Amino acid sequence: MIPDPYIPEQVVDPDDFVGRSEEIEKFETFLDFSIKGKPRNIAIIGEWGIGKTALLRKFEDIATRKNSPSARFDVRKDMNLLEFQQRLLLEVKTALSLHEKLSAKARDFLSGFDVSMGYAGVSVKKIGDQTIDFRQKLLEMWGGLKDSIPAVLVMLDNAEGLKQISGANEELRNTFQRLSEYDCRYVLIIAGKPDLFAGITSIYEPFARFFNFIELKPFSYEETKDAIEKPLENIHNLKFEQDAIEEIYRISEGHPFIVRSMCSTIYIAMRGEGVIDRSTVERFVPRILYDLGKKVFSDRFAQASPVEQRILISMASFSGDDLNYSDIAEMSGTSKKKMGTYLSRLTEKDLIRKVERGQYELFHPLFKEYLKKFVVGSGSL
Numbered sequence: 001m002i003p004d005p006y007i008p009e010q011v012v013d014p015d016d017f018v019g020r021s022e023e024i025e026k027f028e029t030f031l032d033f034s035i036k037g038k039p040r041n042i043a044i045i046g047e048w049g050i051g052k053t054a055l056l057r058k059f060e061d062i063a064t065r066k067n068s069p070s071a072r073f074d075v076r077k078d079m080n081l082l083e084f085q086q087r088l089l090l091e092v093k094t095a096l097s098l099h100e101k102l103s104a105k106a107r108d109f110l111s112g113f114d115v116s117m118g119y120a121g122v123s124v125k126k127i128g129d130q131t132i133d134f135r136q137k138l139l140e141m142w143g144g145l146k147d148s149i150p151a152v153l154v155m156l157d158n159a160e161g162l163k164q165i166s167g168a169n170e171e172l173r174n175t176f177q178r179l180s181e182y183d184c185r186y187v188l189i190i191a192g193k194p195d196l197f198a199g200i201t202s203i204y205e206p207f208a209r210f211f212n213f214i215e216l217k218p219f220s221y222e223e224t225k226d227a228i229e230k231p232l233e234n235i236h237n238l239k240f241e242q243d244a245i246e247e248i249y250r251i252s253e254g255h256p257f258i259v260r261s262m263c264s265t266i267y268i269a270m271r272g273e274g275v276i277d278r279s280t281v282e283r284f285v286p287r288i289l290y291d292l293g294k295k296v297f298s299d300r301f302a303q304a305s306p307v308e309q310r311i312l313i314s315m316a317s318f319s320g321d322d323l324n325y326s327d328i329a330e331m332s333g334t335s336k337k338k339m340g341t342y343l344s345r346l347t348e349k350d351l352i353r354k355v356e357r358g359q360y361e362l363f364h365p366l367f368k369e370y371l372k373k374f375v376v377g378s379g380s381l
Helices: 021-035 054-067 083-100 103-112 127-145 161-164 168-180 202-210 221-231 241-254 256-269 279-303 308-318 324-334 336-347 365-375
Strands: 041-045 070-074 154-159 186-192 214-215 239-241 275-276 351-354 359-362
Touching: 021 041, 021 054, 021 186, 021 214, 021 324, 054 070, 054 127, 054 154, 054 186, 070 083, 083 103, 083 127, 083 168, 083 336, 103 127, 103 275, 127 168, 154 161, 161 168, 161 186, 168 186, 168 202, 221 239, 221 241, 221 256, 239 241, 241 256, 241 279, 241 365, 256 279, 275 279, 279 365, 308 324, 308 336, 308 359, 308 365, 324 359, 359 365
Parallel strands: 041 186, 041 214, 070 154, 154 186, 239 275
Antiparallel strands: 351 359
16 A cells, blocks of 8 residues: 555645645745845744644745745744744754855855854843844844845744743844844744734734734635645545545535545545545544544643633533633633633633634534543543
């Protein structure tokens, strides 16, 4: 059997990327502006598994083809500001060093460029001094490379972690805004959850305005179809009929991770051979739910506190769809005064989502089914 071409745990390779044509077109426009000296910074927001990291990799691939290298890394919540700035500088230098089209002169400059901050006698006693040093390093790096590359992309994934790094939002905005004034063509791209800018107080509002937003939604039917069929382009022994694709789209609601998970389960169960129709998909739904529980749902449920788990179980037991604030409190036996805090935490953990003001639902119908069968119903995983 040919290895599973879906593997949901792996980020989709840029060559296998499907959909998001509007987002890609927007990025290409912003990149062209940036190359011409008018940097456009981007914030990608979307829920868990929606494809933020895959889109970053696709952007990275597009930029590389235009001779613009990218530095991409995950924001860690346990960093302080100095550690974050140091990590960013190191990632930028590393990405530039690996860029194949860098001139010999630029490569020589980079090999001798020291990105260390606050260690060799550099004062970091004040945030202002620290920021000036950080900005100066990026300014000097661009000065040695500007004749070799048109732009540099700095990509921060899991950017909601910036809220846990004191001063990071303000310093990023100030630094990259000043760099653009000095004609340094750095493009800052951050990716995070829908609440990425939630709770930012007035002092940080300029940080949100600093970005052009790209909000990722679930796949359309056509994008879901492409996500199912493209991995099979070189595999001729397995085929998904149209009614099977429609059923996967209905059950998954176009959620990219869940689409790939469903296809992975079916592919492995069919040993990579056969014709898949609607009845086949329906037959494998229990196995799909089991696999999602083992791979994702059980670990995510375990991240919730006992009280939060009780709230999730109550929401799963509700026969309707979305619930209001008061209903959740009553069903779960939780104090209304504390309910707001619990719902905020569950939203941050991507276990529920806000439908509208005061209305919530579990993050996906299959998660609801998992809770009903394996938690409420005490089924065994």
